[in-house]
Amino acid sequence: MQIANGIYQLSGHMNGLNSNTFVIDTEEGLVLIDTGYRPYYLDAQKKVLSFWGLENKKIIAVFLTHAHFDHAGNAHFYEEQGIPVYVGEKDRDALKSGGDRVMESIFGSRFTTLKNPVPVKDGQEFAFGGETSAVKMKVIDLSGHTAGAVGFLVDKDGKRILFIGDMFMISGASPSDEMELEIGYTGSVDYDAAANLASFKKLAECGMDIDVVAVGHRGVFYGDCKELFEKLYNLALETIAPQE
Ligand SMILES: [Zn+2]
Numbered sequence: 001m002q003i004a005n006g007i008y009q010l011s012g013h014m015n016g017l018n019s020n021t022f023v024i025d026t027e028e029g030l031v032l033i034d035t036g037y038r039p040y041y042l043d044a045q046k047k048v049l050s051f052w053g054l055e056n057k058k059i060i061a062v063f064l065t066h067a068h069f070d071h072a073g074n075a076h077f078y079e080e081q082g083i084p085v086y087v088g089e090k091d092r093d094a095l096k097s098g099g100d101r102v103m104e105s106i107f108g109s110r111f112t113t114l115k116n117p118v119p120v121k122d123g124q125e126f127a128f129g130g131e132t133s134a135v136k137m138k139v140i141d142l143s144g145h146t147a148g149a150v151g152f153l154v155d156k157d158g159k160r161i162l163f164i165g166d167m168f169m170i171s172g173a174s175p176s177d178e179m180e181l182e183i184g185y186t187g188s189v190d191y192d193a194a195a196n197l198a199s200f201k202k203l204a205e206c207g208m209d210i211d212v213v214a215v216g217h218r219g220v221f222y223g224d225c226k227e228l229f230e231k232l233y234n235l236a237l238e239t240i241a242p243q244e
Contacts, residue, residue: 001048003220004212005157006135008052010045011036013218019070021045022163022214024154025052027129029060031137033152033163034216037073037107059083060128063120063137065165065216066149067094068188069107076112088141089119091148100189101146120150142167142203144196145184153210161212162225167199168232170219181232183239184216193240204233 001009003022010032012020021041022033036045049055062078064087065071072095075085087095094101098111122141127134136155143149145166152163166184186193206229213221213228221228 001220002052003214004159004161007154007156007161007214008048008054009214009220010048011041015044015048017041017044018217020214020216020218023049023054024128024135024156025054025057026060026135027133029058029128030054031128031135032059032062032078033214034065034071034165035062035074035078037070039074041074042077061086061126063087063152063163064091064095064117065151065163066146067091067102068146068166069102069104069111071165071216072102073107073111075117076114079114079116084118085114086118086120088139088143088146088148088150089121090143091146092117092119094146094148094190103188122150140202142199144192144194144199145186146188147190147192149199153208159211160209161214162210163214164216166216167196167203168215168235169217170213170215170221179219179221181228181235183232183236186240197236197241200229200233200236203229 001014006025010021010023011017021036024031062085079085095114095117098113102111104111120139124139126137138153140151142151154161169182171180210225
């Protein structure tokens with residue numbers, strides 16, 4: 001599914017799989033956001049890549065929104081091919097150690113650890129492709145869901161797409177045609193409620209014009225992101241604000 005010009009959902013909700021993987025087609029090569037976590041995710045991704053005529057294009061980088069198994073479980077597959085795997089600096093150790101921090105027991109199999117994931121931090125910028133067609137990407141610290149959870153804000157062809165990981169989920173449409181918002185999983189061993197709330201506040205106050213929010217599970221959001229982030233912050237205040 002194409003979510004913006006040259007940006008595709010490769011696997012996830014749209015082909016019946018749990019977590020979403022996205023790909024950005026740049027002049028330099030393909031950039032992946034998250035990887036999925038079973039070999040059959042890779043098969044599903046291959047099919048979608050060839051559907052869009054991208055199967056022979058080189059994958060040049062993998063960016064992980066966080067270290068959880070369902071987003072990072074296939075990352076080793078890319079590292080083994082010499083492709084750099086980027087992750088928020090505070091989630092880096094989790095990729096190297098596996099275990100509880102990647103939710104190994106919940107997913108019921110061993111996480112194949114990474115040798116040398118590349119840490120990224122808040123505000124760090126990347127650019128891919130030629131001068132006129134450059135795709136820009138900025139890292140935004142959105143910790144809380146995990147210690148090192150990050151979002152990636154991508155500028156491509158005049159549109160801004162925010163890859164958000166598991167901070168929240170969007171589903172619908174309900175019979176009333178209203179979207180249903182849900183705060184992402186709050187059970188990680190390194191979950192931090194105060195940090196999570198601060199991340200929701202940050203989005204609500206960011207004032208950025210964002211065209212598409214690409215979430216780690218379920219649907220992709222098009223619409224008024226300022227209104228969305230305000231609703232989410234209110235929901236976060238009601239449901240996850242640390243109790244005195
Ligand atoms: Zn997660």
